[in-house]
Amino acid sequence: MTTRPNLRIDLDRLWSSLMEMAEIGATPAGGCNRQALTPEDARGRALFKRWCEQAGCTVTVDGLGSMFARREGTENLPPVLIGSHLDTQPTGGKFDGVLGVLGALEVMRVLKESGLRTRRPIELVNWTNEEGCRFAPAMLASAVFAGVLPPARALDARDAQGARFGDELAKMDLECSAPIGGREIAAYVELHIEQGPILEAEGFDVGFVAVGQGHRWYDVAYRGFGSHAGSTPMPTRRDAMAGAARLVLELQAIGRKHGPAGMATVGEMHVAPNSRNIIPGEIRFTIDIRHPDHDMLEAMDAEVRAAFARCRDAERLEGELSDVSYNPPVPFDADILDIIRRQTAALGLKGRDIVSGAGHDAFHLAKVCPTAMIFTPCKDGISHHESEDITREWAEAGTNVLLRAAIELAERV
Amino acid sequence: MTTRPNLRIDLDRLWSSLMEMAEIGATPAGGCNRQALTPEDARGRALFKRWCEQAGCTVTVDGLGSMFARREGTENLPPVLIGSHLDTQPTGGKFDGVLGVLGALEVMRVLKESGLRTRRPIELVNWTNEEGCRFAPAMLASAVFAGVLPPARALDARDAQGARFGDELAKMDLECSAPIGGREIAAYVELHIEQGPILEAEGFDVGFVAVGQGHRWYDVAYRGFGSHAGSTPMPTRRDAMAGAARLVLELQAIGRKHGPAGMATVGEMHVAPNSRNIIPGEIRFTIDIRHPDHDMLEAMDAEVRAAFARCRDAERLEGELSDVSYNPPVPFDADILDIIRRQTAALGLKGRDIVSGAGHDAFHLAKVCPTAMIFTPCKDGISHHESEDITREWAEAGTNVLLRAAIELAERV
Numbered sequence A, B: 001m002t003t004r005p006n007l008r009i010d011l012d013r014l015w016s017s018l019m020e021m022a023e024i025g026a027t028p029a030g031g032c033n034r035q036a037l038t039p040e041d042a043r044g045r046a047l048f049k050r051w052c053e054q055a056g057c058t059v060t061v062d063g064l065g066s067m068f069a070r071r072e073g074t075e076n077l078p079p080v081l082i083g084s085h086l087d088t089q090p091t092g093g094k095f096d097g098v099l100g101v102l103g104a105l106e107v108m109r110v111l112k113e114s115g116l117r118t119r120r121p122i123e124l125v126n127w128t129n130e131e132g133c134r135f136a137p138a139m140l141a142s143a144v145f146a147g148v149l150p151p152a153r154a155l156d157a158r159d160a161q162g163a164r165f166g167d168e169l170a171k172m173d174l175e176c177s178a179p180i181g182g183r184e185i186a187a188y189v190e191l192h193i194e195q196g197p198i199l200e201a202e203g204f205d206v207g208f209v210a211v212g213q214g215h216r217w218y219d220v221a222y223r224g225f226g227s228h229a230g231s232t233p234m235p236t237r238r239d240a241m242a243g244a245a246r247l248v249l250e251l252q253a254i255g256r257k258h259g260p261a262g263m264a265t266v267g268e269m270h271v272a273p274n275s276r277n278i279i280p281g282e283i284r285f286t287i288d289i290r291h292p293d294h295d296m297l298e299a300m301d302a303e304v305r306a307a308f309a310r311c312r313d314a315e316r317l318e319g320e321l322s323d324v325s326y327n328p329p330v331p332f333d334a335d336i337l338d339i340i341r342r343q344t345a346a347l348g349l350k351g352r353d354i355v356s357g358a359g360h361d362a363f364h365l366a367k368v369c370p371t372a373m374i375f376t377p378c379k380d381g382i383s384h385h386e387s388e389d390i391t392r393e394w395a396e397a398g399t400n401v402l403l404r405a406a407i408e409l410a411e412r413v
Helices: A011-022 A039-054 A098-114 A140-145 A151-155 A165-170 A198-202 A240-257 A294-314 A334-346 A361-365 A392-411 B011-022 B039-054 B098-114 B140-145 B151-155 B165-170 B198-202 B240-257 B294-314 B334-346 B361-365 B392-411
Strands: A058-061 A067-071 A080-084 A122-126 A187-193 A206-212 A214-223 A263-265 A269-272 A282-291 A318-327 A351-356 A371-376 B058-061 B067-071 B080-085 B122-127 B187-193 B206-212 B214-223 B263-265 B269-272 B282-291 B318-327 B351-356 B371-376
Touching: A011 A039, A011 A098, A011 A392, A039 A058, A039 A067, A039 A098, A039 A122, A067 A098, A080 A098, A080 A392, A098 A122, A098 A187, A098 A392, A140 A151, A140 A361, A151 A165, A187 A334, A187 A361, A187 A392, A198 A206, A198 A351, A206 A334, A206 A361, A206 A392, A214 A240, A214 A294, A240 A263, A240 A269, A240 A282, A240 A294, A240 B240, A269 B269, A282 A294, A294 A318, A334 A351, A334 A371, A334 A392, A351 A371, A361 A371, A371 A392, B011 B039, B011 B098, B011 B392, B039 B058, B039 B067, B039 B098, B039 B122, B067 B098, B080 B098, B080 B361, B080 B392, B098 B122, B098 B187, B098 B392, B122 B140, B140 B151, B140 B361, B151 B165, B187 B334, B187 B361, B187 B392, B198 B206, B198 B351, B206 B334, B206 B361, B206 B392, B214 B240, B214 B294, B240 B263, B240 B269, B240 B282, B240 B294, B282 B294, B294 B318, B334 B351, B334 B371, B334 B392, B351 B371, B361 B371, B371 B392
Parallel strands: A080 A122, A080 A187, A187 A371, A206 A351, B080 B122, B080 B187, B187 B371, B206 B351
Antiparallel strands: A058 A067, A067 A122, A206 A371, A214 A282, A214 A318, A263 A282, A269 A282, B058 B067, B067 B122, B206 B371, B214 B282, B214 B318, B263 B282, B269 B282
């Protein structure tokens, strides 16, 4: 065990890099618009590459543009991989993804300064197109890296204007010569902002992401009869709005019953004919349920289906519940989590286990190597918004944990 | 009392006229698009005028295009007015309004054939722009006739394309020389389809409209916080959708509690940002409450305001309830209703008192003269729809009641 207990990151250097990166694609409201494979992304990548090389790393790029900055180990072993993504939403913030990449860069800088050589190589990754706002689906390059999607699925993805991923990648001034995945990774650790309010509200410095939430998406259509609001007595109505309202509240109860980890959301609703004095004849809406435990998510699924039918029948409606997508929960690696918990305690920081509600590249990596995530708090749980914010102290705490966990993992055989 | 007890309408003639009028503006799905002051309206008016003159009436047109076909009485007394409107919704039916006009025309035809001279004149009216779908508000010409709105309000009304009511009226080939209202009317009786399901469901031939419903319209805005559906625990959510769902169900309960005449409807809803995996941060929706009794409508109003605040607070939302419009209940004339009830019984028909949920020209006329309405059933309560339908028997029953009530009213001094 060669970890030097006094090794710490340089917060001023980290913060300065975060702020410099945020200038690329900066929006008037203080956020970032640095979508994947745009000129802003190219500028961000060029800056990132220069920083990596200054930190003593060798940068290679795979066939989908994901960038790997490698610091060799003392032995010829599979590397420890740390990182996240530099691309943002169109009105995104400065920290979502970026903290994970530049925090990992800070790890590399500390290692270079300290002269510490770990047994395993450490690689820093910047995944292409995590956000999915330009090319669907989200987490595209990491999905191909993990063998979840074929490379052609990414290369042929098109944005809203019809531009092809492969063509846009070719404009990036990157030598995309490294193979996409297909190699052994000893461990993957991703530092990320929570994108939720729990850590801040409860006063924790760090979250140990034990599991990535599973979720199911559904579409609902309820059809009643769109008759006159002034001449249709209440008892004879077949009011799709009333059916939808019943189901919204039943879903809220299902989410609460399976809480605190269970969640249920109706985010999107379309009413027809949507006229003030006509009883809604048809309502279409979405359901999103989430739970980190497979069996609980299955139980919620059964309850959703029963509630759908019960609310339909209560208002004498017709309609369908359609499955849109299913993503099972992603359990993270217990050994890595133990290391993260221990290093957090050793740093005198307060941490707790937490569930990742949003999806991350780590969800795909977990399929091919031991994986875990470290969360930092974020202000008011806001992300995907220009007002997304974190404190310097939170950035420091999470990155110090990443530093020490990465070193410990890289010393393991 | 000179009413001839054996006087009856000619159903074949009435039905034939209804079907001939329905050809003007006929839609492929079997409905009518004969909106106010369009070329189709002009053709309908020309046909109507020819029929009125063939029935021995003198046709005059007031300054807003409302047409009055007069059959003189034996004495110089204020007339009995019967009629409705020939304009339709863009995807309207064959009977809404049209039955009241052509039923009244059938009354004139029977009177001419029978040679019966009533003491009072009888006038048949076709009101301009009852529907309101082209020029807002609905019942525009009758509102001016009754002194509720100034003439300029109608003449300067504009349709969605910016066309001015007065300019469109000038294209109609009508001599609009008669004054708008300002004269004494002995009684107004309007025959109309129910636009609701009650009479058909309960097997009645005729409805005696004792009162026109009052209604209040509101706009609601609920604002919560639009955070991530996967990382915002249920207890910390401020979900505008949940607040709206609560209020929809509370309103349903308020409507039912004040039933069978009380009604409450949420017909229109707009969700923001309306995205599958974002908790709705803002929902705007409408409320429509109705009751034929003033005090009950006031009680419902108080309950709506309390429910709005309760549901807002239950989900920790902010927001406003805004008043959009208030129309008090319109009680119809007890003496005319007695005549209608008696003549219905004399014809061996089954009738019941009923509330008008929709608005009608009669609501305005009630402000300036004794007024009542006769409803016929309509299939499945459907109106404002191309599938709007009635049976020949219903048309016959209602028009026979109108015939005999009009004669009795025209014999009264």
